[in-house]
Amino acid sequence: MFNENNPILKVKNISKVYAEDKNNIVNALNDVNFEIIKGEAFGLVGESGCGKSTLAQIIMNLIPADKGEILYTKDKTEINILSLKGKKMKALRKEIQFIFQDPYSSINPRKKIGWLIKEPLIIHKIGADDAQREKMVDEMLCSVGLDKNYKNRFPSELSGGQRQRVAIAIALILNPEFVICDEAVSALDVSVQAQILNLLRDMQKKMGLTYLFISHNLNVVSYISDRIAVMYLGEIVETGNSEIIFKNPLHPYTKALFSASVNIEDVMLKGEPPSKSTLIKGCVFASRCGYCSEKCLAEKPVLKETADGRKIACHLYNEH
Numbered sequence: 107m108f109n110e111n112n113p114i115l116k117v118k119n120i121s122k123v124y125a126e127d128k129n130n131i132v133n134a135l136n137d138v139n140f141e142i143i144k145g146e147a148f149g150l151v152g153e154s155g156c157g158k159s160t161l162a163q164i165i166m167n168l169i170p171a172d173k174g175e176i177l178y179t180k181d182k183t184e185i186n187i188l189s190l191k192g193k194k195m196k197a198l199r200k201e202i203q204f205i206f207q208d209p210y211s212s213i214n215p216r217k218k219i220g221w222l223i224k225e226p227l228i229i230h231k232i233g234a235d236d237a238q239r240e241k242m243v244d245e246m247l248c249s250v251g252l253d254k255n256y257k258n259r260f261p262s263e264l265s266g267g268q269r270q271r272v273a274i275a276i277a278l279i280l281n282p283e284f285v286i287c288d289e290a291v292s293a294l295d296v297s298v299q300a301q302i303l304n305l306l307r308d309m310q311k312k313m314g315l316t317y318l319f320i321s322h323n324l325n326v327v328s329y330i331s332d333r334i335a336v337m338y339l340g341e342i343v344e345t346g347n348s349e350i351i352f353k354n355p356l357h358p359y360t361k362a363l364f365s366a367s368v369n370i371e372d373v374m375l376k377g378e379p380p381s382k383s384t385l386i387k388g389c390v391f392a393s394r395c396g397y398c399s400e401k402c403l404a405e406k407p408v409l410k411e412t413a414d415g416r417k418i419a420c421h422l423y424n425e426h
């Protein structure tokens with residue numbers, strides 16, 4: 107369906123350590139690698155605090171990485187986003203947009219909807235004049251399922267689902283290529299979630315968008331994603347075709363997640379997670395894994411491809 111030789115984004119060897127204070131460091135991301143193919147929806151799943159949102163912020167160049175590159179392909183040329191500053195980064199922000207979990211905290215509650223959607227056009231000097239920009243706002247409102255009269259309303263006058271439609275309109279008005287949806291439907295009721303997911307899918311088809319879809323809700327990720335990556339404590343443990351992994355998860359962590367619940371936060375794992383301030387020598391999941399061996403404690407498993415095309419970081423599957 108997608109051309110694997112046409113990645114739009116490569117996350118290469120990204121590591122990030124936070125210093126909470128001088129005695130306490132947090133290993134947020136450890137050598138994270140994956141590629142997102144142009145036109146696909148790529149789901150990133152994991153528990154709260156596993157590093158998903160930190161990675162999203164690094165991809166947007168909002169916080170620096172300690173190591174690694176984020177390579178974005180534009181006009182067949184790879185650009186390392188992390189090396190961009192000033193005007194070059196501003197220009198790229200037109201192409202890479204963000205949809206947050208809580209639209210109310212990401213939009214100015216004192217501005218009317220029409221102004222909020224038009225503002226990115228003004229900032230990026232798009233549209234010949236104000237009349238043309240107003241027309242673009244009307245068309246975008248229509249595309250996200252809102253009447254143009256919503257332009258004159260304030261965010262507080264909208265329901266949660268309507269506000270998320272506005273957040274989508276703000277993200278898409280610049281006609282981006284790549285959209286990061288960070289828990290974009292998590293704050294909504296289940297019925298509204300389905301409507302917003304369908305809207306995101308429709309807009310993906312209509313505009314040829316590529317999504318990085320970050321969520322802890324497995325139903326949501328399975329519905330929207332073509333491929334997924336499962337993250338545990340800042341490391342990718344399994345990645346590949348979404349349908350294959352959801353039908354037959356192989357990594358012990360993925361198995362535990364998918365067997366128990368649609369909500370990752372409800373999953374009960376044995377043992378305790380290791381301290382995030384300790385650099386783990388062996389497998390990151392060892393303290394919670396029923397299959398843990400001496401090798402798992404001594405040697406970190408790397409992501410290796412299996413016969414069905416997925417990649418797993420686990421010694422159980424790395425023998426051959």
Ligand code: SF4
Binds near residue numbers: 407421
């Ligand atoms: Fe479990 Fe070992 Fe596989 Fe880690 S490498 S998930 S500890 S079997």
